[in-house]
Amino acid sequence: MRMTLPFLILAILTLAGGVAAMTLRRLVHCALALSVAFAGLAALYLNLDAEFAGLAQLLVYVGAIAILIVFAILLTRGGDSDAEKSFSPAGIGGAVIALAVFAVLAWATETSGIAHPALVTPPPESAMREIGLALMQRYVLPLEVIALMLTAAMIGAVILAVRERRNPAGTESAERPGLGA
Amino acid sequence: MSVAVAPAFAADQIFVALKYWLVLHTPGPFQTLVSILLTIIPIIVVFPALFAVTTVLERKGLGRIQNRYGPNRVGPWGVFQPLADAVKSLTKEDIVPRSADHVVHYLAPLVLVATAFLAFAVLPIGRNMTAVNLDAGVLFFFAIGAATELAVFMAGWSSRNKYSLLGAMRAIAQMISYEIPLILSSVAVIMISGTLSTTRIVDEQAHYTGTVAHWNVFTPWGLAGFILFMIAATAETNRSPFDLPEGESEIIAGYFIEYSGFKFALFFLAEYLEMFAVSGLGITLFLGGWSSPFSFLAWIPSWIWFFGKLLALIVGFIWVRGTLPRLRMDQLMNFAWKFMLPMTLVVIVSAGVWRFLPAGVAGSAALGGVIRWLVCALVVAGPYIALARVLERGRKIEKRTYRYAE
Amino acid sequence: MLGEGIIQGLMETARNFFGSYVEKERLVTVQFPEERRSLPEATRQFPFLLYDGDDPERGLRCVSCQICEKECPPRCIHIEKSKDRKPDFVGKQQFYPAVFNIDVSVCMSCQICVEVCPFDAIRMDTEFELSTSDRFGGLLWTKRELARSNEYYRQIHPTEAGECDERRAKELADAQAKAAAAAAAAAAKAAQAAAAPAAASNGAPGSGAKSEPAKKVVTQ
Amino acid sequence: MNPLAGCLLVSSLLFSVGLAGALTRRSAILVLAGIELMLNAANLNFIAFWRFGPHPEFLTGFVFVIFSIAVAAAEAAVGLALIVAIYRHAQTSDVSEITEMKG
Numbered sequence: 001m002r003m004t005l006p007f008l009i010l011a012i013l014t015l016a017g018g019v020a021a022m023t024l025r026r027l028v029h030c031a032l033a034l035s036v037a038f039a040g041l042a043a044l045y046l047n048l049d050a051e052f053a054g055l056a057q058l059l060v061y062v063g064a065i066a067i068l069i070v071f072a073i074l075l076t077r078g079g080d081s082d083a084e085k086s087f088s089p090a091g092i093g094g095a096v097i098a099l100a101v102f103a104v105l106a107w108a109t110e111t112s113g114i115a116h117p118a119l120v121t122p123p124p125e126s127a128m129r130e131i132g133l134a135l136m137q138r139y140v141l142p143l144e145v146i147a148l149m150l151t152a153a154m155i156g157a158v159i160l161a162v163r164e165r166r167n168p169a170g171t172e173s174a175e176r177p178g179l180g181a
Numbered sequence: 182m183s184v185a186v187a188p189a190f191a192a193d194q195i196f197v198a199l200k201y202w203l204v205l206h207t208p209g210p211f212q213t214l215v216s217i218l219l220t221i222i223p224i225i226v227v228f229p230a231l232f233a234v235t236t237v238l239e240r241k242g243l244g245r246i247q248n249r250y251g252p253n254r255v256g257p258w259g260v261f262q263p264l265a266d267a268v269k270s271l272t273k274e275d276i277v278p279r280s281a282d283h284v285v286h287y288l289a290p291l292v293l294v295a296t297a298f299l300a301f302a303v304l305p306i307g308r309n310m311t312a313v314n315l316d317a318g319v320l321f322f323f324a325i326g327a328a329t330e331l332a333v334f335m336a337g338w339s340s341r342n343k344y345s346l347l348g349a350m351r352a353i354a355q356m357i358s359y360e361i362p363l364i365l366s367s368v369a370v371i372m373i374s375g376t377l378s379t380t381r382i383v384d385e386q387a388h389y390t391g392t393v394a395h396w397n398v399f400t401p402w403g404l405a406g407f408i409l410f411m412i413a414a415t416a417e418t419n420r421s422p423f424d425l426p427e428g429e430s431e432i433i434a435g436y437f438i439e440y441s442g443f444k445f446a447l448f449f450l451a452e453y454l455e456m457f458a459v460s461g462l463g464i465t466l467f468l469g470g471w472s473s474p475f476s477f478l479a480w481i482p483s484w485i486w487f488f489g490k491l492l493a494l495i496v497g498f499i500w501v502r503g504t505l506p507r508l509r510m511d512q513l514m515n516f517a518w519k520f521m522l523p524m525t526l527v528v529i530v531s532a533g534v535w536r537f538l539p540a541g542v543a544g545s546a547a548l549g550g551v552i553r554w555l556v557c558a559l560v561v562a563g564p565y566i567a568l569a570r571v572l573e574r575g576r577k578i579e580k581r582t583y584r585y586a587e
Numbered sequence: 588m589l590g591e592g593i594i595q596g597l598m599e600t601a602r603n604f605f606g607s608y609v610e611k612e613r614l615v616t617v618q619f620p621e622e623r624r625s626l627p628e629a630t631r632q633f634p635f636l637l638y639d640g641d642d643p644e645r646g647l648r649c650v651s652c653q654i655c656e657k658e659c660p661p662r663c664i665h666i667e668k669s670k671d672r673k674p675d676f677v678g679k680q681q682f683y684p685a686v687f688n689i690d691v692s693v694c695m696s697c698q699i700c701v702e703v704c705p706f707d708a709i710r711m712d713t714e715f716e717l718s719t720s721d722r723f724g725g726l727l728w729t730k731r732e733l734a735r736s737n738e739y740y741r742q743i744h745p746t747e748a749g750e751c752d753e754r755r756a757k758e759l760a761d762a763q764a765k766a767a768a769a770a771a772a773a774a775a776k777a778a779q780a781a782a783a784p785a786a787a788s789n790g791a792p793g794s795g796a797k798s799e800p801a802k803k804v805v806t807q
Numbered sequence: 808m809n810p811l812a813g814c815l816l817v818s819s820l821l822f823s824v825g826l827a828g829a830l831t832r833r834s835a836i837l838v839l840a841g842i843e844l845m846l847n848a849a850n851l852n853f854i855a856f857w858r859f860g861p862h863p864e865f866l867t868g869f870v871f872v873i874f875s876i877a878v879a880a881a882e883a884a885v886g887l888a889l890i891v892a893i894y895r896h897a898q899t900s901d902v903s904e905i906t907e908m909k910g
Contacts (some may be wrong), residue, residue, distance in 0.1 A: 017843050018821050022828030027836060028338055032285065034840050035331055035819075038880040041847050042324075045872075048814070048858045050889065051317050053872045055324040057850075060876050063327020063360075065843065065883045067353060070334055073835050074350075076894040098823040105819035109812055111816030128377050129315050134866045135873075141871075146877045153881035160888035163895070180872040248613045423789045504600040505593065520589075569589035 007047055014040030027073045035066035052131050193482040197309050197448070215497060220312050224301045231491075232453040233263035239499045246503035270446035278341060278439050285339035290440065290447040293332035299325045303379050304461040305483035307471045311380050318379035322462055323364055326417070329455065330356050333426075333436050336448070340439035351510065352419060352426035358517040359416035359423075363459075364437025365525035366410040369532035370397055370466045379462075383470030386547035392476045396469040403557035405565075406469040409525055413499070414459040416517070419450065420498055422505035425513060460494040461487075514526035523568060531560040595743075628744060631711035633691050634700055636733040639676055643734035648708035650681040655700035655709060663693035664700065675706075676755065677762040687730040692722065707751050713743045814855030822848035835890045835900045839883065846879050 019028045019036030038061035043053030135143050191198075200219045207215045237252065237259060244251025252259035277286060303318035305311040315321050329352050337349020374382045388395045397403035416423040419435075427435035437448040464470060468490050471483035508516070538553040607613045617624055638646035651668045667686035675681045700709050713736070719725030743746040825844030832838055850872045857868030894900045 004810075007813060011813070015817065015820055015824065017823040021840060022824055022832065022837070027834060029285075030837055030840065032331070032335065034843070037844065039328070039819075041195070041851060044814075044851060045854055046819075046850040048854050050246055050858065050869060051315065052320070052871070053850075053854060053876075054867060055317055055320045056873060056876055059320070059322035060880050061843075062331060063324065063849075064357075064880060067334065067882055068887050069836060069840060070331075070338075071353075072890055075891050075899040076836065091831040091865050097830060098827035101826055102823035103820055105822065106816060109815045109819065113816075114811060125830050129375075130864075131866060131869070131873075134870055139870050139874075142874055146874055149882050150877060153885050155873070157888035160892045162887070175397050178882065184786045242604070245607045247615075248603055248607045249616050250618070252615065500597060500600065500604075503604075504596045565589075573589060 006046075007044070010040055010043045010047055014044060028070065031066060031073055034069065035062050038062050038066060052128065101165045193308055193484075195482070196307070196484065204575060221306050224312060225298065225548075226455055228301060228457055229450060231457060231488075232450055235457075235495055236266065237262045238495070239502075240263065242496070242499045243503050246500070267446070269310070271443055273442035273445075275442040275444060276439075278415040280341045281439065282339040282341070285335050285455045285475075286439075289332050289339060290337035290437075290444045290451070292335065293451040293456070294447050296328045296332060297327050297451040297458065299531075300455070300458035301461070304458065304465060305380050305383050305470050306461070306487045307482070310471070310484060314380050315378065317377045318461070318502060319367060319377045319382070319466075322379075323360070326455075326459075327360070327535070329451075336440070337436035340436075342439050344432040344434075345436050345438045348426045348432050348438065351432075352436055352532055355416055355419070355426060355513060358514060359413045359521070362409055362517065362521035363413035363417055365522070366413065366528060367462075367466050369402055369406045369525075369529050372529070372532050373397065373536060378463050379470075382463055383472065386469040387472035389476040390542045394472055394474050394476070395431075396467065396472070396474065398467040400535060402528050402535055403467055405524070405531070405561045407463065409521060409528060410463050410467065411494070413521060414456075414463060415498065415501065418456045418459055420456060421502040422507050423513060424507060425510060428507055456492065456495070456498060460491055460498075463494065464490045482500055519572065520568065524565065527561055527564045531557045534560050590697045598672045600632065626713050628746060631698055632696060632708050632715050633717070634689060634698075634733070635712045635735045636730065637708055637710055637737055637740055638734050639737055641736075643731065643736075645673070646705050647648055647683060647730070647734060648676070648709070649684050649687060650675065650706055650707070651684040651687075654703050654705070658699050658703045660697060660699065661693045661695050663695075664688070665690075675739060677759055678766075679762075684730060688735060689715065689728050690726060691728060692726040710740055710744070710747075717734060729757055809859075811859040813856055814851060818851040818855070821845075821851065822831045833901045833903050835893070835902050835905075837891065838902060839886045842851075842886075843879060843883065846875065850875050855859070863904075 014037050017033050017040055018036075020033035021037055024030045024033060039058065042054045042057040042061070045057055062091075200216070202217045204212055209231060240262070241253075241259065241359060243252035247274050252262045255261040255265045277283060300322055303311065303321050312320075333352045334349050334358075337345045337347075337352070340346075346530045370382065371377060374385045376382060376385075386395050386397060393399065398407045419426050425431075425436070432438070437445060440448060464487065471487045473479045473486055535553065535557045538556060540549050540553060637648050639648065640646040651666055653666050653668070656662075656664045656666045665686065665688040666684050669683045669685040673681040673683055686720070696711070698711055701711055706742070717726075737752070742754070822845050822871065825841040825848060827841075828844065829838050829841030832841065846871040853872045853875070857866070857872075859885055863869075890900055893905060897905055899905065
């Protein structure tokens with residue numbers, strides 16, 4: 001079994017989205033490119049027979065996190081300014097580090113011996129029923145913990161984002177930062 | 182009996198049979214392609230055609246509700262009005278603002294229409310007539326629906342217009358707020374059906390006790406859930422009375438203010454397609470999809486049932502649009518979080534009660550059914566009345582008197 | 588009860604919906620080109636020029652005083668005075684407009700030209716179907732296109748036209764009386780040589796002052 | 808190269824892109840976006856190992872991804888709220904200009 005054409009197209013789409021998200025000048029463009037990368041990843045999951053994970057990825061990342069990032073950009077006035085210059089010494093350093101990390105990872109993949117044997121795995125049974133049962137029986141404790149954590153995160157985000165009313169000099173405006181959260 | 186059933190079944194499956202016949206008569210290498218095209222093209226043709234019909238229905242219906250005639254010039258009774266509209270929007274100049282972000286401005290309507298069309302993939306529009314029978318169909322629908330928010334933002338932001346950005350922000354805030362009751366009210370159905378597949382949800386409802394079908398809307402939680410679902414769907418598709426994102430009197434046309442010509446038509450199309458899709462999901466979840474309500478009506482082809490129900494819901498949308506005035510932003514948010522969310526949670530509880538109450542008591546199935554129905558109705562109605570009391574406290578509605586006018 | 592008002596509203600609109608098919612009285616609109624509502628008498632669209640008699644050239648009331656041209660807020664009136672004179676309805680020699688153009692695409696229907704005109708020469712029309720395929724020439728109306736007969740004026744604004752006609756008839760009568768008086772005075776003068784010139788000179792300003800406020804009241 | 812190696816390669820590329828972005832971009836929001844990309848790259852690895860691993864029926868990698876998505880959602884919400892709060896305090900979301908930590 002070899003890499004298929006859909007996989008290649010999706011991989012290129014995802015990577016292009018990721019690269020664009022990290023290199024474009026306008027922050028809103030970055031956010032949109034980021035959502036392309038997220039959507040490409042969701043499609044990759046679907047390509048790998050992980051239906052539920054792919055749709056959850058689409059729902060959470062494209063539907064919520066991308067929107068959240070866009071809201072944050074607009075709330076921090078990033079939407080209308082060309083924020084930064086393209087190249088700096090720190091930028092080159094970061095790129096070199098990232099390249100080194102990639103080289104190590106690729107080398108590890110290549111030498112680990114999992115890259116070359118032909119895999120003959122039938123698509124695993126990922127029916128909704130199995131996932132539901134797994135979540136409700138085997139992984140019920142992590143699920144509860146996640147629920148608790150999400151509640152805590154939501155309350156925390158609201159508390160962080162709500163405007164402090166104490167200082168009288170604080171500017172009163174119509175925008176509500178907690179809207180997206 | 183079989184003689185009577187056979188032609189009915191043939192009419193029911195006519196499109197399925199036609200597709201198989203066409204695929205069988207194509208040369209081997211193209212069979213997959215033809216099969217895919219034969220699944221996609223009907224969706225791309227039928228629903229925009231329905232959009233054309235709906236626009237003229239809506240304009241005539243609104244006209245009659247306001248004691249006017251409505252369009253009646255193009256063709257007999259104005260039925261060719263959509264044709265004239267199409268010609269107009271196709272021949273109009275496409276204006277892009279100079280300061281707009283051209284790429285994003287161009288992509289936004291395409292993304293919106295594409296996602297709107299994708300949602301139809303999982304809707305069973307007839308027996309054996311689901312484009313893609315996904316195991317997680319309902320989840321797919323909501324995941325695709327989430328992507329429309331981004332398209333709306335793209336349109337609003339790229340136009341470089343304060344009204345369009347305001348409209349987009351309003352639209353996103355509203356869509357996120359109402360997505361929660363929309364999903365939670367479908368969760369009740371998913372709990373009872375035990376599946377996320379739209380096809381199987383419809384199959385579950387296509388059984389009959391006596392002559393009455395097992396539609397979810399016939400149960401107390403289903404009825405309440407259906408009403409909540411449709412309210413949330415109205416808000417989700419930005420239709421009146423929740424049309425704040427495009428409130429003409431406030432922000433002119435909202436996020437698509439800077440679009441003209443064909444792109445404007447695309448926004449219009451996408452809006453109606455979303456309305457059809459979410460109505461289709463409502464039909465699938467609560468109104469038994471393509472099944473008939475009574476077993477003696479089962480001879481009517483399933484796709485006629487689906488489109489009949491769809492038209493009925495569209496008429497409902499138009500009726501509501503002609504009746505209710507637009508909400509204010511704070512009223513909209515209060516309604517979502519103080520009324521819709523608690524009520525959908527109550528509906529889920531009621532569905533749970535329904536699941537675990539026995540359908541028959543002491544050998545009498547009818548008595549048990551009635552008791553179960555009443556108990557579940559009480560579970561929904563009690564909190565509703567209490568919530569209504571709380572929300573209406575200190576609010577007296579009286580006729581306004583004018584001191585100087587009249 | 589929450590939601591009760593919504594049900595009531597839905598019932599009301601349903602009643603409208605079905606009622607509009609049954610009762611014609613419910614319908615608030617008419618099918619325009621075929622069916623027309625009669626316009627109210629106070630309707631006004633754009634100005635026109637009045638003429639007396641049959642000949643729009645000779646009977647034109649306008650004396651080319653150019654008050655309307657000066658008063659027009661959007662300056663849509665263009666007048667060129669004639670070199671020669673012609674007699675007006677009382678027989679007095681007056682100028683007439685050689686050119687009188689109104690650009691209706693600029694006109695804002697304010698009716699100020701009507702109010703300032705001392706000669707009852709310009710009035711507002713009720714015609715509103717003015718579409719043209721030529722937006723420059725087609726909407727620039729010349730003297731000939733603007734001229735309407737007094738009969739037409741009586742038809743579209745009967746009350747106003749009646750008052751106007753009455754006033755003009757009175758003016759004409761005054762002028763004739765004055766002319767008669769002047770003739771009598773001349774005759775008397777011829778008879779009595781230079782005995783009483785004061786009687787004739789007192790009468791003329793008096794009649795002019797009387798007719799002026801009356802006109803103001805009507806045109807407002 | 809088999810599909811598993813392909814997934815790993817894509818994932819490591821995505822991770823490097825995210826890392827480069829998080830290291831070089833100065834906007835705090837984009838740093839967060841880079842971290843999200845790295846998280847997603849890890850998720851892709853989990854899915855790939857679940858899909859081509861020896862025991863897919865236990866759904867271990869799969870469930871891990873679902874939990875990871877939930878955690879990422881919480882992380883994004885809190886992180887962006889923090890950025891908005893910092894912006895309100897310092898009038899900038901540029902990480903190289905936020906140099907002092909006083910209450």
